[in-house]
Amino acid sequence: MDFSDYKGIYVIAEVRDGKVEKVTGELLGQARKLAEKTGDPVEAVILGSGVKERAQDLIAYGADVVYVMESPLLAHYDGMAYEKELGALLKEKKPSAILFAATPYGRDLAPRIASAVVCGVTADVTELSVDEKTGLIVWSRPAMGGNIMADIISPQYRPQVGTVRPSTFDLPEADASRKGSVVEVPVTLTEKDLGTILKEIIPAPKEENPIEEAQIIVAGGRGIHSEEEWAQLHELADLLGGSVGASRPICELGWEPHSAQIGQTGKSVAPHIYFAFGISGAMQHICGVKADIMIAVNRDKNAPIMEMADYAVTADLKDFLPAFIAEVKKIQEK
Amino acid sequence: MKILVCVKQVVDTSKMEVDPNTGRLNRNGANSILNPCDKNALEAALQLKQQTGGTVTVITMGPPQAGAVLLESVSMGADDVYLITDRAFGGADTLATSYTLAAAIRKLGNDFDLIFCGQESIDSNTAQVGPEVAAMLGIADVSAAVGFQWQDGKAIVTRQVGEGCEVLELHLPAVVTAAPALNTPRYPSVQGILRKYETEIHQLTAVDLDVEPERIGLKGSPTQVRGIRPVVPPKKENLKIEDQAPAEAAAALAEALAKVNVI
Ligand SMILES: Cc1cc2nc3c(=O)[nH]c(=O)nc-3n(C[C@H](O)[C@H](O)[C@H](O)COP(=O)(O)OP(=O)(O)OC[C@H]3O[C@@H](n4cnc5c(N)ncnc54)[C@H](O)[C@@H]3O)c2cc1C
Numbered sequence: 010m011d012f013s014d015y016k017g018i019y020v021i022a023e024v025r026d027g028k029v030e031k032v033t034g035e036l037l038g039q040a041r042k043l044a045e046k047t048g049d050p051v052e053a054v055i056l057g058s059g060v061k062e063r064a065q066d067l068i069a070y071g072a073d074v075v076y077v078m079e080s081p082l083l084a085h086y087d088g089m090a091y092e093k094e095l096g097a098l099l100k101e102k103k104p105s106a107i108l109f110a111a112t113p114y115g116r117d118l119a120p121r122i123a124s125a126v127v128c129g130v131t132a133d134v135t136e137l138s139v140d141e142k143t144g145l146i147v148w149s150r151p152a153m154g155g156n157i158m159a160d161i162i163s164p165q166y167r168p169q170v171g172t173v174r175p176s177t178f179d180l181p182e183a184d185a186s187r188k189g190s191v192v193e194v195p196v197t198l199t200e201k202d203l204g205t206i207l208k209e210i211i212p213a214p215k216e217e218n219p220i221e222e223a224q225i226i227v228a229g230g231r232g233i234h235s236e237e238e239w240a241q242l243h244e245l246a247d248l249l250g251g252s253v254g255a256s257r258p259i260c261e262l263g264w265e266p267h268s269a270q271i272g273q274t275g276k277s278v279a280p281h282i283y284f285a286f287g288i289s290g291a292m293q294h295i296c297g298v299k300a301d302i303m304i305a306v307n308r309d310k311n312a313p314i315m316e317m318a319d320y321a322v323t324a325d326l327k328d329f330l331p332a333f334i335a336e337v338k339k340i341q342e343k
Numbered sequence: 344m345k346i347l348v349c350v351k352q353v354v355d356t357s358k359m360e361v362d363p364n365t366g367r368l369n370r371n372g373a374n375s376i377l378n379p380c381d382k383n384a385l386e387a388a389l390q391l392k393q394q395t396g397g398t399v400t401v402i403t404m405g406p407p408q409a410g411a412v413l414l415e416s417v418s419m420g421a422d423d424v425y426l427i428t429d430r431a432f433g434g435a436d437t438l439a440t441s442y443t444l445a446a447a448i449r450k451l452g453n454d455f456d457l458i459f460c461g462q463e464s465i466d467s468n469t470a471q472v473g474p475e476v477a478a479m480l481g482i483a484d485v486s487a488a489v490g491f492q493w494q495d496g497k498a499i500v501t502r503q504v505g506e507g508c509e510v511l512e513l514h515l516p517a518v519v520t521a522a523p524a525l526n527t528p529r530y531p532s533v534q535g536i537l538r539k540y541e542t543e544i545h546q547l548t549a550v551d552l553d554v555e556p557e558r559i560g561l562k563g564s565p566t567q568v569r570g571i572r573p574v575v576p577p578k579k580e581n582l583k584i585e586d587q588a589p590a591e592a593a594a595a596l597a598e599a600l601a602k603v604n605v606i
């Protein structure tokens with residue numbers, strides 16, 4: 010098949026509360042890396058209401074061209090409306106590849122676009138590369154409960170599409186002086202094109218230190234046996250300037266809100282430092298952790314987490330935690 | 344109200360693990376089960392039927408043995424069930440799966456007011472089939488619903504976005520994919536279990552559906568799994584602190600972390 014008229018690595022920007030989400034920058038960084046190998050331009054599409062001013066943000070992160078689709082009817086994500094407008098643009102532009110954020114919106118929009126454009130989508134990609142021989146993008150994703158990694162390609166169809174979870178890739182340095190072009194695309198939507206009417210937004214309780222942005226995460230699991238002991242994790246997190254995370258059983262006990270849960274059914278985090286206190290290291294937990302340095306404390310030296318950790322301490326937390334906090338205080342006072 | 348539920352038979356991945364020494368995926372005798380959040384989808388459909396009357400139809404695409412998840416659906420309360428099965432459907436990715444499901448929905452009259460899917464399967468968990476089916480039918484959808492209410496003739500759906508929620512009125516017909524938090528699925532009833540033995544599983548094959556041969560099965564699947572590799576838990580050069588009293592272990596760790604400026 011001849012795909013020579015399919016050009017450009019596209020990133021679909023994610024906007025919330027009028028701001029470009031961090032994940033969009035991460036995707037643009039990856040798009041640039043792919044583009045260096047394939048020789049494609051990097052192009053971004055931003056849909057919403059009052060988003061034109063944000064185009065330069067996308068250029069700063071690596072877009073060469075930004076398509077802007079403005080309409081009050083695009084102010085909130087609606088699968089039908091977004092598919093109609095974005096689908097029409099993509100059919101006309103024929104991208105070689107498209108990256109969506111694997112957020113609640115992106116995970117709904119990417120498959121809708123796939124049906125409209127007739128192409129494949131690789132879901133929740135965690136590794137991206139270009140096959141040297143064919144120039145195809147290789148989209149890698151965990152499957153089977155995180156036990157395997159699947160390498161997926163789309164040789165017979167264009168565009169090649171994937172969704173990528175936030176915090177999977179590093180945010181590139183923004184370069185405010187970078188130049189690119191901004192193209193306004195007319196939007197023809199009417200009320201009739203909408204599939205939903207937004208009735209209400211129930212805001213989240215404001216989190217003080219959201220774990221997805223934390224550089225240091227002090228996480229605990231079932232190895233901590235009482236709420237009083239659990240409070241020590243907060244004390245330690247405060248000392249280190251970090252946030253508290255938890256395995257699922259802890260959130261089920263109600264010691265931490267669901268927003269602190271890390272793993273397959275919780276959040277993906279990418280801190281510099283990850284403390285795992287009394288966490289066994291189940292795949293469903295660990296698949297959400299990408300840390301530069303992992304420290305595990307567990308009384309079982311054969312717990313799976315001990316193999317993965319850079320620092321593995323075999324100790325009983327009941328005695329270890331208070332002693333460790335005292336040591337940290339001692340060092341900090343120096 | 345005519346309600347449809349799409350269900351999938353999956354391998355119970357919670358039983359599987361990768362052997363860190365051989366790198367092999369160990370199935371540990373994992374069974375095939377009804378995908379967990381498809382039970383939430385079915386529960387939502389059954390509750391809606393209790394409220395508005397009507398029928399709940401359940402479909403699955405898969406090999407003949409996938410009929411088991413249809414019978415399980417009957418035991419929970421489904422009215423009629425269809426197995427979409429043909430060798431030609433084999434090897435489908437989500438696009439080909441959705442294309443085939445959409446063709447089956449058209450074949451069944453395309454007059455469903457609501458179509459419920461699970462949010463995602465536990466074996467390949469792409470969460471793509473629901474929105475793809477909706478787009479193929481040209482109708483609305485809401486993914487990963489954590490709330491569903493039928494109020495004054497309107498479908499009110501809640502979806503979680505970040506830590507907050509959006510409450511949406513959904514224009515019908517539409518697809519709703521069910522998150523695990525949507526409801527608590529019922530257990531099969533005795534009546535249901537008895538009915539299971541009398542229920543006929545209707546079959547639909549490729550010739551029964553209006554499908555283009557190049558859009559189904561492996562051929563109609565843009566994504567190709569080029570290879571799979573087991574995720575072997577990574578082994579790192581590490582500092583191990585063992586067989587020490589807690590106070591000494593704590594001091595040793597604190598000292599090591601101070602060296603790399605963590606403390
Ligand atoms: C579909 C699915 C999705 C899931 N999603 C998630 C998810 O998002 N996040 C998640 O975390 N889990 C998830 N789980 C659950 C996951 O499989 C594990 O059950 C869970 O992560 C285990 O939590 P844990 O490590 O705290 O507890 P355990 O596995 O019980 O481990 C406790 C550890 O503490 C140690 N310990 C006990 N006492 C002490 C002590 N006094 N001092 C020191 N060490 C001690 C033990 O040796 C053990 O290693 C999911 C499961 C399924 C099936």
Ligand SMILES: Cc1cc2nc3c(=O)[nH]c(=O)nc-3n(C[C@H](O)[C@H](O)[C@H](O)COP(=O)(O)OP(=O)(O)OC[C@H]3O[C@@H](n4cnc5c(N)ncnc54)[C@H](O)[C@@H]3O)c2cc1C
Nearest residue numbers: 131132152349404436437460461463464467469470471472
């Ligand atoms: C390792 C591996 C990785 C894969 N990665 C991808 C990928 O990235 N992209 C891709 O397009 N395909 C992928 N596939 C193929 C994909 O698993 C199949 O297309 C599968 O038929 C449906 O995908 P899913 O299980 O992810 O469904 P999901 O979209 O997660 O399922 C959501 C819901 O859709 C409904 N549903 C799904 N399948 C059926 C069915 N057969 N019959 C009735 N209802 C159904 C159910 O209600 C289900 O709960 C992969 C397969 C493997 C083995």
